[in-house]
Amino acid sequence: MISKSIREIQWILRKAKIKRELFISSVLLCLSMTFSVLEVWVLKYVIDMLAESDCNHGMGFALGIILMIAMNGFFLFLLQHYILIHIKNPVKRCIVYSTLACVYNLPLQKLSKKKRQYYVELLTHYAEEISNDICNKLVGLRYLLQTVVVACVLLFINWAIFSAVIVLTLLYVVTGRWFMRQFWKKFSVYMDKTNQLHAVIEEGLAATQDILLNNRRKWEIDRYHEYFRRYYKEAKRINFYGNLNFSITSILKWIVVALVLFFGGSLVADGKLSVSSYIIGYQFCYMLLGNMEQAYSVISDLTNLGAKIDRLYEICKEDEKQLGFQPLNKIETMELKAVSYCFFEKQENVLDHVDLEIQAGQKIGVIGKSGSGKSTLVRILLSLLSPTQGTVCVNQVNMNDVDQNAFISKIGYCRQNPYIFPDTIRNNITLGREITDALLDEICKVTEIYDFIMEQENGYDSILGDNGINISSGQKQRISIARTLLGEPDVMILDEATSNLDIQNEKKIMMYLDEMCKAGKTLIVIAHRLWTVENADIIYTIDNKHVVESGSHTELVKNKGIYYELLKEQE
Structure with a gap:
């Protein structure tokens, strides 16, 4: 686990491109460590000088100790400050940029498998924690190096003391490793429960209005308490192993201290060890234990850090495993062949053996009662879901073999409840595209949003609230249609996008979109108002998970099937 965590830290540092900064940090770290050891070693000469009544030289060495303490503090401060400015910020920026780049490159069907909270946690909480932890580990290397140096000094002072300390130290390390393994076994479960709790909190906040209006406050509170109970149960287990580890290692630590005091004292009494060597030996022993404790903390914490980095690593690896690489210049045909889909294993299909064919330039209507499977069909067409059975083909090529980025760039999708960014109207429509004002005016006039925009005090530069809180649902839908048209897609899917x-x-x-079809674009309309698909080339009626009828408006009316019944209901 530790070696895996070290590899993942190296991976992050390579991506951050901070070799020079790491070298400078290493130099500062070595200087700080050197002065920390020297300040104790020089104390031996102070004691020897005072024992020989050589106060002048003793005072000189004492001033030297003060200077070394000051230099140690200075270089340690410089190290921490340098790491904060030149390593933490680049690492955090690297984590955020890399995550966003990988998320944007992920195939949509893989992206949709994770809850939004997963990526929010990674970009905020975990980005901060990972960058902080990496900086702490770099500073913690000082303790690892100092442990080695101090052990060598103890060996020089007295091999017997050194041997006793090393034996107990090995026991200390073995105990720590056992606790580390137990901790790691529980940590992944603890992280899962933590993320589930965070997701429930976010969902509860997002659905506050629905919870209050439906008088479901008690239900939501009970739900939160249940997830908190599961989280707290795992948190207690983690803390139990941590506290037990601390207790046992503390006992071992004080056994080592007592051993040095009594054994070293007996050596002094027998004249085999000088008083000055005894005193600095004790200090070095205490320093060794402190350094080992810190070093152990750094090493054991690597597993926690590795678990956090592993999330980013997982996303970046997914980005490298694109589903397909077949180029796509234009979408000429889309076809579903015996497509079935179920959300969970051993559950009934929500779509069952659906066949559907779409040619470029066609207007396709998809209708059906609520819960018939229309939304699932759309998500499969968008490559948000992969069918559990059957195949989806684009230009006679299996969707899994098609370059997903190329495919998405050819698709335009408008949904019933589009997201509106807390930004200007211009940015909400263009989404960063560089377009002329003339084209923007034309698109806004087509989507009947131009007059509303011109009525605003700042026109296109007027600010919209979070998710369009200061505009109507119909205005949101018109902005969504305008932004989709600007993308000039080959295929445009309207999922009840004009219902408001x-x-x-x-x-x-709809008249403008019909003209687009005549110009060679493809339009797929999932409709509740059936008049919007009356002029469609083919209308597919979905009922009870199947396509039960298809044909033109005239043909379906003659059949007097479900389409005819729905039409009569709306007259």
Whole structure:
């Protein structure tokens, strides 16, 4: 586990590109460690001089100790400050940038498997913790180096004391490793429970309005308490092993101290060890134990740090494993062949053996009652979900073999409840695209949002609230359609994207989209208002997980099936 964690830390540091900064930090670390050891060693000469009544030289060495203490403190401060500025910030920036880059490159069906909280935690909480932990580990290397140096000094002072300390130290390390293994076994479970609790908190906050309006406060509180109980149970286990580890290692530590005091004292009494060597031997022994404790903490904490980095590593590895590399210039055909899908194993399919074919330039309508499987069908078409059975083909090529980034760049998707960024109207429509004002005006006029924008005090530069809190649902949908049109997709999917518009504006927008079809674009409309698909080339009716009928409006009316029944209900 430790070797894996070290490899992952090296991976992060390589990505951050801070070789020069690491070298300077190493120099400062060695200087700090050197002065820390020297300040104790020089104490021996002070004691010897005072024992010989040589106060002048003794005072000189005493001043030397004070200077070394000051230099040790100075270089330690310089090291911590340098690491904070030149290592922590670049590492944190690297984590955030790398995560965002990898998330944006992930295939959508893999991205959708993780909850939003997973990525929020990684970009905020974990980015800060990982960068802090890496800096602490770099400073902690000082204790590892100092442990080796102090052990060598003890060997020089008296091999017997050194041998006794090393034996008990090995016992200390073995005990620590055992606790480390137990801790690691429990830590992954603890992290899972922590993330589940965070997800429940976020979901509860996001759904506050629905919880209050449906009088479900007690249900939500009980739900939170249940997840907190699971988290607290694992937290207690982690703390138990930590406290037990601390108690046992503390006992071992004081056994070592007592051994040095009594054994060293007997050597002094027998004249085999000088008083000055006895005193600094005790100090070095105490320093060795303190350094070992810190070094052990650094090493044992590597597993925690490795678990956090592993999340980023997992995402970046997923980015390297793209599903397909087949280039895609234009979407000419899309086809579903005997596609079935179920969300969980051993559950019934929500789609069952669906066949569907779409040609470039066609307008396709998809209708059905609520819960019939329309939304799942859309997610499969968007490559957000992979079918559990059957295949999805684009231009006669299996979707898994197609370059996902190329595919997504050819698809435009408008949903019923689009997300609105807390930004200007311009940025919400363009999403960073460089376009002319003339084209922006044209698109906004087409989507019937232009007049509303011009009525605002700052026009396109007017600020929208978080998720469009200061505009209507219909205005959100028109902004969403405008931003999709600017992407010039080959295939445009409207998932009840005009359901909040008035009939007049909806008809104007649909007329423009129909003209796009005549120009060679493909339009897929998932509709509740059936008049929006009456002129579709093919209408697919989904019911009870199957495509139960397909054809033109005229053909389906003649069949007097489900489409006909839904049409009659809306008249």
